[in-house]
Every structure is written in structure tokens, then in C-alpha cells.
């Protein structure tokens with residue numbers, strides 16, 4: 392199998408071009424075509440035919456193979472399951488809004504963190520994605536959106552995996568996504584989430600990449616967070632918030648705290664009070680996410696009334712709070728659900 396072209400750095404591709412008597416500026420043209428979603432080298436019309444043939448002999452435009460797609464919200468949300476080289480698979484979700492198009496991207500096949508409410512955490516960890524496999528998800532989304540007269544404008548690293556556990560590839564991919572010669576998506580429009588790997592949060596602050604940091608918080612006391620987000624046993628919640636706020640202070644970016652709402656588990660008055668206490672007077676935003684039911688878990692989503700009541704209780708603590716819309720419920724929207732359904736079907740037919 393030939394090499395995926397995005398697995399080459401700019402320097403490596405320019406060296407390959409030099410070896411084929413082609414000028415270095417062709418690299419920018421190739422990246423530009425890929426950024427616009429070209430799926431073949433033959434489609435790159437500015438390139439001489441001989442170069443297109445040579446590229447085709449040595450490279451693939453992408454390493455991802457789409458193996459399932461599901462749709463929701465009247466087509467405004469689409470989820471694609473991609474097979475990776477070697478057989479693992481990951482999901483990517485495109486969400487279309489009036490003023491933006493957002494891609495939820497995966498950074499690992501599976502996830503080693505094992506949160507008990509998460510579909511991804513339920514199946515065995517596969518492997519880290521390489522930087523080009525992350526970028527290729529965005530290139531595919533750009534291709535799909537371009538056909539609809541849209542552009543990909545925002546990226547959230549909230550798909551399968553813990554981005555900070557695949558740190559180097561995630562940072563390299565963010566730099567490529569932001570490169571004006573590739574997709575040109577400003578780091579300010581890229582959200583990197585983490586369940587709480589404190590050393591990586593600190594390292595992220597050194598990168599001079601002002602991405603928005605999202606903390607998958609879900610509980611404000613260690614006793615509960617130890618269960619919901621097991622990495623908390625290593626990196627307790629107060630230390631986590633301190634590291635996240637230090638990142639916010641260094642980059643000038645407001646930190647987002649994600650809170651998956653689980654009925655009777657973390658939606659009580661006590662939880663609202665504890666959350667208020669944890670984030671009081673901090674430059675922070677709380678994003679409440681109604682739980683998207685996952686089979687074989689003991690968790691349920693609170694009803695609308697309970698969500699509103701919790702939001703009001705948290706706001707009363709002086710925090711800035713939004714409730715995330717429940718995009719894509721029919722699209723197996725919680726991360727890992729399409730993967731789970733496709734794998735179950737595979738098992739059923741094998």
C-alpha cells in the first residue's frame with residue numbers, strides 16, 4: 392500500500408518534489424488541493440500530468456476509508472465511521488449551523504480513560520491516531536461541506552479518545568489544520584478537550600497555540616469524579632482546575648468546563664453548589680451536556696425541567712452557563728456509538 396501523502400512533512404514533500412525535478416511551490420499547490428478536499432491527484436489540475444502520475448504511483452490522497460455514515464437533524468448532522476490502516480475505526484461528526492460548520496474529530500481509536508458513561512470507553516483501546524489521520528478527518532469534512540457550498544470553520548477534539556494522551560500527534564495536527572496552505576482554521580476556532588492530564592495541559596500552554604481548552608469535568612468533588620472520570624484518581628479536581636486556569640491566564644482564552652448531565656448522579660443542588668464553589672470568580676464557561684443514552688450503562692438523562700433547574704442553580708452561583716443542543720441523537724451521537732453499532736452488526740453477521 393502506498394504512503395498517505397499527508398504523513399509527509401512540508402520539508403519531506405518538498406524533498407520528494409526535488410527528487411522528481413519539480414519546484415518546491417508545488418507542495419503548496421498539493422496541500423491547497425487536499426485542503427479543498429481533492430480525493431485524487433488527477434484532480435489537481437494545476438500540476439503537470441507527469442507529476443500527477445508520479446504522485447499517484449507513490450502516494451494515497453488519504454488513508455481513511457468511510458465504512459458507515461449516519462444522519463440526523465434532517466441531514467444537518469452527519470457521522471462517518473472511518474476505517475484506519477491496520478483495521479481500527481474512528482468516528483467524525485459534522486454539524487451544520489446557520490453561521491458555522493463544526494467537525495468533532497477523533498484522536499484515538501478507543502480510549503484508555505474508561506469513563507463509565509461513555510460508549511467509546513466501553514470497548515478496548517486500539518491505538519493512537521497519527522497526525523495525518525486526524526487531519527484527514529477534517530479534509531474529508533471539508534470535501535463534504537464544499538459540495539454543499541459550505542466551509543469547515545470550527546473543530547472540536549471531542550470525538551473518540553483522550554487528545555492529551557496522544558499529545559504530539561494532536562499538536563502536530565492542530566498546526567497543520569491551522570496552516571493557511573492547508574485548511575487555515577484559526578487555533579481560536581479549535582477546541583481541545585481533556586479529561587484532565589495535568590502535565591499535558593501545562594505543556595500545551597508552552598506551545599503558543601491559542602486553542603480553547605475544554606475540561607471534561609462532570610463532577611466537582613473527587614469522590615464522584617474518581618468514578619465518572621477515573622483519571623481523577625491520579626489528577627484530582629482542584630489541581631486540574633488550577634492547571635486549566637493557568638492555561639487560560641497564559642493564553643487569554645476562557646476555559647470551557649463540560650458537564651455531562653446524569654440524572655440523580657451529578658444534577659443535584661449539592662453538585663450545583665460544589666461546581667459554583669470550584670469555579671467561583673474564574674474566567675470560565677460551563678457547558679451542560681444532556682446525556683445521550685448509552686446501552687449497558689446505568690445512567691439516564693435528566694428531563695428538561697431538571698436540566699433547566701440545574702442550570703439556574705449554577706447560574707445563581709455566578710457562573711456563565713449554556714446547555715449544549717442535543718445534536719444528532721439519531722446519528723448515534725455520543726462518541727463511540729456508531730462504532731459500537733457497526734461492530735455489533737459485524738459480529739452478528741460473522
Ligand code: SF4
Pocket residue numbers: 502503504505506509510511512550551552553586607726
Ligand atoms: S468520555 Fe472521553 S475521556 Fe472518557 S472514555 Fe469517553 S472518550 Fe475517553
